Amino acid sequence: MNIVKIIFFILMLTATSFAEKIDVVKHTSPGGLVDRMNEVIAKSLGDNFGQFIQVKNCVQAVKVIEKHKGKVLTAWPTEREAKGNPCNLENKFLLSTFSNSPYHITYLESNSEASDIDFLTNGSEVIVGVWDSNFWAPPQTAFLQSINPNIKVVRYKGKPFRTALASGEIDYKVVSFPGQDPVIAIMDGKHLNTDHKFSNMGYSMMFVGNFDYDIARVYSIVEWQDRTDSTHQPWMPDLSKDEQINRVEDMLSAITEMDN
């Protein structure tokens, strides 16, 4: 009996040590939102996690995902699937939608004028800062100007964006994670100009890889529950993969058409 137990134990050990590890591709700057999500994905793999494959940009990440001999997973900003983006992945690598956070319109606490929603919707000189992205800035601009044609939209790159509110040159800032700044409105399709096609818009990510992996495992771990980017929620988890991809394609087409 003991021999059987020992053989069983050895077989178990062998099976564990030869189980194929799963790698996670890191393709964005360390410390950013996507990078943090990739950390969570790695945690969800437990003992099956192999290593992080770090690449310099998303073009190199595409090559890893398409050609890697082992199994790989990663979080993937949705706009990369837009037409013309050099980081497009074939649909077969899109495992599911991952997370989405509606854009929040924030202001500086000491700015009493901006704390009144009427100023945003009816003010004669309102300046709103958005992240300088060729993909997201145009629909954000279209939506903001639909609620108040007097709104001027200014694009900011990362570092100056952080103190733009404090400098006083903008009244509001559009961000997916508001941090400590007070929020005047959320672009979740329930508050401002609900008829507008971009009233429900947020920063989103897909879950991609070269094998099937259930995203629910990521949502179930404690690191996901404790994430600091709490406005980022599971994105369309109840839909089938085909439905998710169709919705994403519709969204990307609507934005791309507007850009053109």
Place this chain on the structure above:
Amino acid sequence: MIELSLVFVFGILAGVFAGVLPGVGGVVIMTLAFPFLMQIDPASIIIFYVTMASVDQYFNGITAIVFGVPGASMNIPTQIEGHTLFRKGRGSEAIMNSAVGSFLASLFAVGIVLLLLPVMWTVYGIWTSVAQAALLGMACLVLVGLARNRVLVNALFFLFGGVLGQVGYSHERGNSFMTFDMDILYSGLPTMSVLVSLFVIPVLLNSYKKLPGSFDFPGVDFKGYKNTVLGIKRFWSTLFRSSVLGSFGGLMPGMSFGFSSILAYISEKAIRQKKKVYRQGDMHSLIACESANNAGVFTQLVPLLFLGIPITASEALIYTILESRGLPVDIEWFKSTFDQVLLFFVASSVIGLFLSARYVNFLQLFNGLAIQKIYLMIVVILFIALWQTGASQYAGFDHLVIALALVPLGLLVHKLDTTPLLFGFLLSEPLLDNLKRILVIYF
């Protein structure tokens, strides 16, 4: 306390490592140290960073002065003035003055921070796109006017540098520029590759025929500090101006102390030229950029510590580590660590000052070597460093290939002053960015 002391020692070693090896900057060290930082106390993470960054500045300066190799873009002015002084046989003076100036500027920065803390948000109120564009515009104009070539050549170099800075895929524009469908170019040209091939190599080629400086450094010792401190009063106005610029540069997102040290250098050089006393190898200009650097090292922590705003890549990494470990990143917590950070910053400045003097003595080993051999050795070390620093950013081979591809261009223009090209590469994008914002806001 034992953990803090150990972290302090590691921070010093990391600073020495980063300063001695060109291209190994704060981000590289923080990335390499990531697994270690994930394990230690949150206050220790901040102390590791501030110690490493502070010590790094002293050693970076020496590498630029003695070997003519700027460790980062902010050390380009140190290379221009300091290495010339070294070749004129004034290496000791350059090292001591820049070290003591840096130390005094660090203390000045501590004072500025203590003074401004209660009104920090008001300070940010003046940091508008107009203020940023004005400073950047002034820097660019002065640069084009002051470099050694004819103004037209400087302007063309600046524009060409700007074009090189645009290479890559831009999320802002939504298109690729000059990537030729090569994935190594999608992230743009790495600063270090451009710096090595279009600045360091031309400078070394120009320098090797001239008399090399001596690798004896008389007066670089503990006693020498006393004499330097006594003699530095003739640089007070330079020190004050550059410490103010460096301190504000550290505080301001989008400016960074790298740019402010360049600005401090350009301002000082313009003043010296106006007085008709500037010659390359100018001690005032050297002190200006070195002291601005060190002042900014401390003040750059303020936005992170007190406002929760990381303004450099290294700080973003610290912020992430704290967040991902569920550690507090609120302003109250940061305030509670401030006294310790202050103490360790001053301690690391003192240690950096004295260690760098000891390091200089080791450089006597180079005495007697032919300058060609030394420069050849520097180029080989630079390319290895390029590979290694690139490797820590997961693109070692890419950095090397891009640097090698740019070498012919560096050889072609080696008789000219390529600083406008380099600054065009670094400054044109933030300048255009600010101008675009001004157009939208005010017109």
